[in-house]
Amino acid sequence: MTDLLKLDAVHTHIGHYHILHGVDFVVPEGEVTMLLGRNGAGKTTTLRTIMGLWRASAGRIAFAGQDITALPTPDIARLGIAYVPESMGIFTQLTVRENMLLATGASGFDSARLDRVLAYFPILRQKWNDAAGGLSGGQKQMLAVSRAMVEERRLLIVDEPTKGLAPAVIGHLIEAFQALKEARTTILLVEQNFHMARSLGDGVAVMDDGRIVHAGRMADLAADEELQARLLGLSLAAHQ
Template sequence: MSALLEVQDIHTYIGQFHILEGVSLAANEGEVTVMLGRNGAGKTTTLRSILGLTPPRSGSIRFAGKEIGGLPTYSVAQLGIGYVPEDRGIFTDLTVEENLKIAERAKGDLDRKADLVFGLFPDLKRLYRLKGGQLSGGQQQMLAMARALVPDNRLLLIDEPTKGLAPVIVEKVMETIHQLKETVTVLLVEQNFFVASDIGDRCYILDVGRTVHTGAMADLERDEALVQRYLGAVA
């Protein structure tokens, strides 16, 4: 299995603050790769660095064999990377339909992907004419993921999709990400260890801006000491 995304020792600064001090990770094609770590470990900044929103000062980011570090955000996205940010990034003033349409990279993308999108998220059909701001948190999360599926993306970067959602909806979101595996590669940031261990194939643990552990998700589940050390009392 080959790595679709390879991040090598990136260092990212925000203002004068050295946020990422050497993050390395890889996401294999067709897998769900999970990034774990405490608050402030640098998980979101890693996603933002990949997208060029906070460009790293050093290190390399390769996507599908091509160096993408230093490219403007829109060029990174055009290569086939979709982003589902922590705050979902729904345009509240646009309708659900417009929120999906704006993601089209080629004319007719939405029509072409209608079966996939509405197969995974049938509720969106019913909400089609509502404005993004009228949706509940769970519905916005669905819309954000659906939007990332409209263009031909090969990789989705999903940041804490279950945050602030009711347990029933968390289950639904996770089930959806599990189904996504058939279509795209996923790099997932998730705080909830139990949720992550359910759907993750490989995992990386970040701590104070560094990658401190790499391995199969299944192995991590058995390594209580490691989990305790970097993620706190979860087991």
């Protein structure tokens, strides 16, 4: 299994604040890698640094062997990385169709792929020409995930997709990610919901205070309650 994404001693400063303190981890190709940790551990900063939305002040980020540390965000995205931010990044004044269209190439939708994506979230087809601002929180998250899936991507980076969503919606999302996993899509997923993390993750990296404090196989972490309690503590108890 080759490493599609590799972070090597990555540091990030935001203003005067030193947020990431030498983050190292890898995302193997064809696997789902979960990035876990309590609030403020640096998970979102790590994802934004990978996307070039915040610049790494030291260290190296490589994607498919290419150094992307200093690349502009659009160039990183064009390498085949789809990013779903915690805020979902939905354009509320555009329709559902227009939101999806922005993620496609110049030739527009691949209808077979679009049908497959919308099969996961049929409600989006019903809302196809509605303004995205009128969607519920769960529907917006479905749109954000669908937008990331509507074109073939080499890596899908998703930041806390279940945050604030109803259990039924979370179930839908888990099914969609499960299907992506079965299709051997490479995914880096930040998640506080350990049930979801355990059901999807192949690999896991746990962050605390801007550092990776554990990296390994999800199955090992899921089987070791003492390790879970030590690494995830209150975060786990709150979300399990």
